[in-house]
Amino acid sequence: MKRFLLLTLALTGAAQAATTITIATVNNPDMVTMQKLTPEFNKKYPDINVKWVVLPENELRQKITLDVASGAGSFDVATVGSYEVPIWARNGWLDPLTPMFAKNPGIAQSYKVNDLLPSVRSALTTGGNLYAVPFYAESSMTYYNKDLFKKAGLTMPQNPTWTQIQTFAGKVHNPSAGVYGVCLRGLPGWGENMALFSTMVNTFGGRWYDNNWQAQLNSPAWKTAMNFYVNLVKQYGPPGATSNGFTENLTLMSQGKCGMWVDATVAAGFLSDPASSKIVKSVGFANAPTGPGTPRGSNWFWSWNLAIPKSTKNEDAAFKFLTWATSPEYISLVARTKGTWASVPPGTRLSTYNNASYKQAAGAFSNLVLGSIRRADVTRPTKDPVPYTGIQYVAIPQFQALGTQVGQYLAGALSGQTTVDQALKQAQDAAQKTAKDGGYQK
Template sequence: MRTQSRRRPPRATLAAVAAGTLLAPLLSGCWVGAGGAGSGGDAVNVLMVNNPQMVELQKLTAAHFTKDTGIKVNFTVLPENDVRDKISQDFANQAGQYDVATLSNYEIPIYARNGWLKEMDPYVGEDPGYDEQDVLKPMRQSLTGDDGKLYGQPFYGESSFLMYRKDLLEREGLTMPANPTWQEVGEIAAKLDGAEPGMKGICLRGLPGWGEVMAPLTTVVNTFGGTWFDEDWNARLDSPEWLEATKFYVDLVREHGEAGAAQSGFAECLNNTTQGKTAMWYDATSAAGSLESADSPVKGKMGYAPAPVEKTESAGWLYTWAWGIQNASRNPDNAWKFVSWASGKEYEQLVGDEIGWSNVPAGKRASTYENPDYRAEAGAFQEMTRKAIEQARPDDPGVQPRPAPGIQFVGIPEFTDLGTQVSQEISAAIAGRQSVESALKKSQQLAEEISEEYEGR
């Protein structure tokens, strides 16, 4: 461990690093932006990810928001990787082509630090009907910049929890603890192997990606006492806690997890659980809506428990797709009107009435969990989801101080590349191509490169 004095790079250095890292995927290829200098008149240009709830928003906007306000919304809808690249290009250059974009709680603090986002506190203060205090506290905190100001509003939010076949546990004479430890989950997984023909005890992500295998694994590392970096930016992937947590995760999924685990991500585990191929699944709370949908074979058979722990009181992650307004927007006032509508109570009621309460972009407002219509349709998981989000601790997710916020990620721009490279090593260990010790040795070397940058070397 290094013992000489350390300091965080000056803010200007961080801004340069952020811009360079976030733009890297684009600078390696060709990108041609659409023509024009941004929105004009009453129009607002919105760049967003193509997930189902966003597509529903696009369909509802003209007949409701535009009809009521006269503000036309021009949507550009792209897959996640593509939209992140295009947002970083436009916002880093402050080109102003897009007024609003979908950003996560990973990007928003970084973008705010670089001056790319419009502060939202003045708008919130002048819009009491928006009811900012109704937004769950962890969501508000995760969308706040280093300066304590608000730079994003959530569209929907999620944490993570354990999903399990309560009918099979009952049949096998097993009981899920109210607050399970990972050791207890491992024991139950072993006993549920073969509970039905071809069934495995648990599904855990093994697919490479900073947002795939590293998301659940990092929460396991946190609660086992590990951290990516200590408060002085020393890389700690070679610590005993990282080794213990990673060996536990890799051994559990290799011995009692799904077939093809090294190629399994969220979508594969959802399919396995829905189709009765796995008895338990630790993943995003947002998955519960699919498991409990009307056409799900496991509807009514699932139980839900908090994210398993070891040394911490809670372990669930925190994630939100949120709206950010570009600082260079030529229509910030109209952009706020769209954001306040798309993240407000009125929009949730609209979705509930026109599409169904299971489709409501939940996980962000306390009032959602008090709505009797939502509670009736999401009764199996809604209270557990709310608790998971409220107990998430993005600024203090482990047992030691951290140099940057984040539960399932490290809130620095370099993490997208670092997390992806480390995930490839972990996935190789899950596939049996190398040992956990070898994977972490290589990963430590990768993380030390980041340590040196942040120590000012």
């Protein structure tokens, strides 16, 4: 009887000691895989239960920003972008991770912080402290269907121009057969249509602000870029393009319905995975297109990262999860689970790109992806000098609202609700007001 009571008390104590953490993440394929692999985390840490909140990108950003800014404490681990991390760190919204690594030498030794790509690690470091760890990092690139190109007698150069993309799109566009010349993001959002369109503006020679924080959205470069984008997508894109973001275009491309797609380098692994792609043998890869103004800012830089909000009450458990999910061990786990190294989260670790199995599986695109990430310079994103950092965003807190607002104006021009001139005037007024109200203009 005494032994039974002791056993009961021990089990009760173990149950009470279990910690539940809530993780907020975006519904991208790599994150869905992370959620599915939760049982593997539980094997390593059986005393930590995991709850998931998985949302579309725009909705996730709004929900996490509101929660973290207010200190509500709904999330123990938040998926945040390279845009948010330095801003939120300066606001005191995130726990610094560097002291946690110091307190956990065993985790630090196996995690290998110095294995993270220097440019990615630097983007997540503020005041000497690492405030997030990268789940995957990306730039942008061009995907094309080699079968459709061969049929049309076309050859994709490694460094295409936007003018060439337009010409190629016209040659492979065949909507009666369910094939569209080019698929580009049209869904409004600072991280959706504006991510792609901002790189187009950059390489057409435009910028958001001059060095005096005067808005430049009514410039000839912006007008040329917006007219080009609207005409290209209207003529050779799929119908309903304003509803298509990364996920929707990934589906279209993987089903063979796009002649070309310019988007995130992370999609290279998805399009090379037979489990999710019908074009594994016909997908081709090239650099992001350049425009007539400059090659600068033609390909973006982004990383999705895991961070711990200051408001968490489960810091230790949260730290164990985010270091597990971004570790070399996790990357190997994904390779085993998926059956191919081509499907592992890319762009984060030197060891991934030095791995012979990865080189063999991802040989068609690995060097191109790594080169794109290294080439993307957030400190020199435009032809003319600017007072901000960021390629597909302006690294100020107000840009999340401004970028989404301008994205809505761009979608309005694409759908025909407004003209390009009207959209540009609205965008210029919004950008000017943002700089003035934010105190950036002297």
